[in-house]
Ligand SMILES: Nc1ncnc2c1ncn2[C@@H]1O[C@H](COP(=O)(O)OP(=O)(O)O)[C@@H](O)[C@H]1O
């Protein structure tokens with residue numbers, strides 16, 4: 018959505034100095050799950066929280082969805098305080114946690130959805146219409162009368178998603194919604210969420226540890242590690258910021274004997290090397306301050322006894338951003 | 350700001366939720382024929398054995414009737430233990446509790462729905478037991494004051510299920526202990542409530558036992574119902590029981606509500622609403 022200068026979208030989520038501690042192993046002190054989190058998420062936005070396991074993503078989602086109290090700081094949903102105004106907030110939100118399957122195994126898909134719709138006071142016919150629509154969108158039609166216990170994991174998760182949409186919330190929290198999902202179901206979910214946000218007045222807060230998912234789905238991404246938000250912007254701007262506009266891919270053979278010597282060239286911000294054993298070609302990914310360092314760099318590579326086969330500017334990825342912020346890659 | 354329409358809407362939402370939860374209970378537990386058969390069949394075996402025993406040792410037929418009534422009523426206790434108290438623990442394990450928490454309804458209405466569904470379901474089973482008594486064992490019943498029977502029955506259930514809600518909220522944040530506690534409470538109550546004796550307030554039953562039994566609403570209600578349907582008593586002789594049951598409800602229901610609120614805030618404070626971190 019394009020907004021003219023000076024126009025500010027409505028804040029949907031706002032946190033200030035949010036902190037959450039958990040009791041750790043006895044004698045080891047408290048675990049800091051969230052530390053000084055300041056976050057602003059706007060209407061009509063899909064906001065992604067990207068971070069490794071244990072980063073604090075679920076903790077943040079639980080606080081925002083009124084399931085957990087903050088230790089310090091404040092959090093507001095549509096201007097309402099998560100601690101003091103939880104009942105009002107609950108009318109506007111829903112939560113889907115990937116890998117969990119709430120509901121009753123002995124009831125069918127349709128019956129489960131009907132039950133959950135009744136927690137939101139949906140009138141009977143209205144609920145029926147909405148369930149039919151959701152079931153269509155998630156392609157659950159063939160399983161309408163199947164007991165939940167008999168569904169495969171992927172379909173259980175689809176049911177869980179349908180449940181998340183059942184009250185047509187203004188704000189939907191998705192905690193690793195594609196965790197363990199098959200490729201087709203995952204793609205389905207992404208399309209669905211992207212389509213839904215276009216209906217207007219909605220906000221999605223999504224957590225993930227899949228780079229591509231964050232990149233592809235989210236309008237803005239916050240990178241979180243050890244309870245701290247390290248950076249927060251559109252995927253595009255995050256990439257340009259970190260790369261400074263100069264990420265290069267250089268193919269060499271054989272591989273660098275002394276990679277440290279290349280890394281230490283003035284103006285080289287980051288380096289990763291990837292060997293292809295079959296072809297004997299090594300791909301270097303370089304993040305440079307600017308291109309003026311190129312001649313120094315190439316001579317250093319030649320000093321390593323390598324031949325340059327191919328080189329070109331490459332598109333920075335979210336992974337480059339992540340590596341430069343966190344220091345390591347995000348293992349699956 | 351709280352205004353009239355919001356309160357009305359809140360109330361209607363909560364009633365809808367309670368109804369839906371009741372419906373789940375009725376649907377779910379009547380779908381599995383084996384479970385259904387065992388729920389009706391197994392108590393009947395026990396009760397039948399007592400009826401035959403009492404008959405064989407020459408007790409009057411009213412002793413058999415007392416056991417039939419006891420068996421029918423004790424079914425509600427089993428239901429309270431296994432389908433209210435420990436149910437809440439299962440709901441948390443399944444992730445349902447969190448879904449109830451993010452929804453704009455009170456958890457009390459969910460518990461209420463469980464209680465309504467559970468008591469309706471059990472009523473069907475209890476009726477089965479009574480019919481068995483009448484037609485198979487031909488035990489005599491003598492009802493002079495059907496209104497009082499209904500009243501005492503209703504009050505007993507209300508008190509029992511209030512106790513169930515209290516247990517449910519106490520068990521909410523605990524793990525396997527919930528099961529063990531439910532187990533622990535099953536047989537002693539069968540015994541203390543005198544379900545399988547002809548009468549608990551008889552001279553042969555030690556006084557201490559009578560006192561302990563009287564702490565359980567089941568015992569009070571059961572005794573009153575027995576006198577109403579077997580001895581043909583009327584309200585004039587069982588009003589102390591009626592008052593005691595009302596007192597139980599007035600204490601247990603608010604207590605359940607408070608304990609639920611307390612456990613919820615404790616859960617939110619300590620992050621114990623899911624089992625994942627235990
Ligand atoms: N209920 C809890 N009790 C104790 N520690 C917890 C609890 N929930 C989370 N933690 C701890 O807080 C940290 C953040 O966890 P979490 O928010 O689940 O991370 P993520 O969702 O990013 O994987 C972890 O160190 C985790 O062990």
Ligand SMILES: [Mg+2]
Nearest residue numbers: 074075076193
């Ligand atoms: Mg998590």
